[in-house]
Amino acid sequence: MTDPSLPHMPLDNFRRHGHELIDWIADYLETIEDRPITPAVEPGDIRAKIPSTAPATGEDMGSILADLDDVVMPGITHWQHPGWFAYFPASSSPASILGEIASAGLAVQGMLWSTSPAVTEVESAVMDWLVDLLGLPPTWRTDTGPGGGVIQMSASDCTHTALVVARDRAVARGASRDDVVAYSSAHAHFSLEKGSWVAGYQHIRAVPVDSTFAMDPAALRAAIEADIAAGLTPAFVCSAVGTTGTTAVDPVRSIGEISREFDLWHHIDAAYAGSAMVCPEMRHHQDGLELVDSYTFNPHKWLLTNFDCSVFFVADRAQLIGTLSIASPLMSNTASDDGAVVDYRNWHVPLGRRFRALKLWFVLRSYGADGLEAYIRQHLGWATEFTGKVESHARLELVAPTTFALISFRHAGGDEATAALADTINASGWAHITVSEADGRPFVRVSIGSTWTQKRHVDALWDLITNALEEQS
Numbered sequence: 001m002t003d004p005s006l007p008h009m010p011l012d013n014f015r016r017h018g019h020e021l022i023d024w025i026a027d028y029l030e031t032i033e034d035r036p037i038t039p040a041v042e043p044g045d046i047r048a049k050i051p052s053t054a055p056a057t058g059e060d061m062g063s064i065l066a067d068l069d070d071v072v073m074p075g076i077t078h079w080q081h082p083g084w085f086a087y088f089p090a091s092s093s094p095a096s097i098l099g100e101i102a103s104a105g106l107a108v109q110g111m112l113w114s115t116s117p118a119v120t121e122v123e124s125a126v127m128d129w130l131v132d133l134l135g136l137p138p139t140w141r142t143d144t145g146p147g148g149g150v151i152q153m154s155a156s157d158c159t160h161t162a163l164v165v166a167r168d169r170a171v172a173r174g175a176s177r178d179d180v181v182a183y184s185s186a187h188a189h190f191s192l193e194k195g196s197w198v199a200g201y202q203h204i205r206a207v208p209v210d211s212t213f214a215m216d217p218a219a220l221r222a223a224i225e226a227d228i229a230a231g232l233t234p235a236f237v238c239s240a241v242g243t244t245g246t247t248a249v250d251p252v253r254s255i256g257e258i259s260r261e262f263d264l265w266h267h268i269d270a271a272y273a274g275s276a277m278v279c280p281e282m283r284h285h286q287d288g289l290e291l292v293d294s295y296t297f298n299p300h301k302w303l304l305t306n307f308d309c310s311v312f313f314v315a316d317r318a319q320l321i322g323t324l325s326i327a328s329p330l331m332s333n334t335a336s337d338d339g340a341v342v343d344y345r346n347w348h349v350p351l352g353r354r355f356r357a358l359k360l361w362f363v364l365r366s367y368g369a370d371g372l373e374a375y376i377r378q379h380l381g382w383a384t385e386f387t388g389k390v391e392s393h394a395r396l397e398l399v400a401p402t403t404f405a406l407i408s409f410r411h412a413g414g415d416e417a418t419a420a421l422a423d424t425i426n427a428s429g430w431a432h433i434t435v436s437e438a439d440g441r442p443f444v445r446v447s448i449g450s451t452w453t454q455k456r457h458v459d460a461l462w463d464l465i466t467n468a469l470e471e472q473s
Ligand SMILES: *Cc1c(COP(=O)(O)O)cnc(C)c1O
Pocket: 088, 153, 154, 155, 156, 157, 189, 191, 240, 242, 243, 244, 269, 270, 271, 272, 298, 310
């Protein structure tokens, strides 16, 4: 069927290599535990294995695939390793991988409904499913409510978008662009600060936190009142539901009430913890969502869907679309002009968009609500048990409450002992954690939630820690 005058791989070869590649991925996942999590390479080692110029003539796919093992694997950090307790998980799953492959196979652009109707309609349906699965306000559904959800690349993009809409809204109400102010807690993710200056805010406030590292609403109110007295226009406030450092939870309802009183756009950054809301018992952590204008969370962190898949919900899509729509004759089409359809190009900065909803759709269907709930709840349970062990160990102290599946602790003997403990864990090769800082002092973060992690890995990590503490003394 392939025209031999074209330079493409014959489709029969594609079929064969495709099967080989799936086998390769399955073999990788089956044996991942046997590999050291971090690669033993120096800067430039991988590059040195790659010719400095592209091949003049086409190479055989067999030898290209072989270089996955020879060139790539030696420099891979195994984020899918079951001993991955670092950062937050970067999840994936067999269903998600298949969705990703199908998306690449179709290679369509979904910037408009008309450029591939299924891209838009599957995405809208899956976003509406999530509203129910996570117990979000029903008015955020695209089909029946004024709100809606859209998939973006990252939570940083979603937050940046929210900042732009908030700025635009304040300016439309008479503020000067130079005077708008954005607020988030001193423990907010740096995407808040970065998004603010990219969106042109000249006034960015880090609001003080309480002893659990959650934003102090009284301090927020004081900051807003001081800015108004100085002639500025408070425009945006972010509540974090699960900060990156310690998964602190800002008081969403109190911050929402303040946002309504002073007319600020209220955004929620639940990048990590949003996935936990598949469990109804977690939802009290974000009580007050009816006082929220936008919300982001990353299925690519904890909901079995590989990067990139960050969800952005708005309570009122008209404001978002009003800010981000640009008329263009090239984009004109009857369905759009009649207002009959959703055109996601008007929901974010990029024009082109790939079929990212496919992998999330595959995941939600493959696991089902029950499967997702059980999956998250098991991590929460392991984290609770681990926390109890930390609390009852004489040489360890918790740095923050364990609200989700991140345990933050340090060595009671001081910062050097904490650093030494972290080094010992990471030197094991099979368990990997990150060190962060709170109140100017380092602490160990154990983040449970990698796709292939089982209870035995969490128990083994605890044994590793207790043995290391024995040897330190
Ligand atoms: C991980 C994280 C982010 C950034 O997510 P990206 O999708 O990588 O941009 C933002 N906020 C919080 C609270 C996070 O944990």
